[in-house]
Amino acid sequence: MNITYDPQKDLRNQTERGISLSEAANQDWDSWLGAEDVRRDYGEVHYRGYAIMPAENRLYCVVHTYREDAIRIISLRKANSREVVLYEATKQTT
Template sequence: MKISFDPKKDEQTRLERGLSLALGAEIIRSQVAVRMDSRFDYGEERLIAYGYLEDRLHVCVYTVRDDTLRIISVRKANEREVARYGR
């Protein structure tokens, strides 16, 4: 499956969080849990994956469009998420 993301959003995420949206693919591959993001009506099905980059739990929000995973956001998991989904 192909991976895509908004280059401007990637630059913003790199500056604010020190992470590239490209890392979302690794988070999805290493996922320990995935759930639907049903907080709002986004007009598309969004998924939230929890997975590891090295020894740290991270979160990736993404959607599937045809044969492409569209990465929406990547961040470190917060304490609550680590307690729930961590090793």
């Protein structure tokens, strides 16, 4: 899987959230659960979802889009407690 991201956004994400966007490649993408983000017009289709980061056994929120043959990471952060509860409940029903 080819993962890309904006280097400037990556530096900002590392400063603000303590994680590099490159870490999205380490997620368990098979555990990804999400949908198209339709909250606003981004000029391209964005997907917002959640996946487990196996090294930490922790849920992360990832926003991405598809560009050519790559997944472009837009945002990556630890999921909050409300998101973890929703993820677990949804996984049990799917």
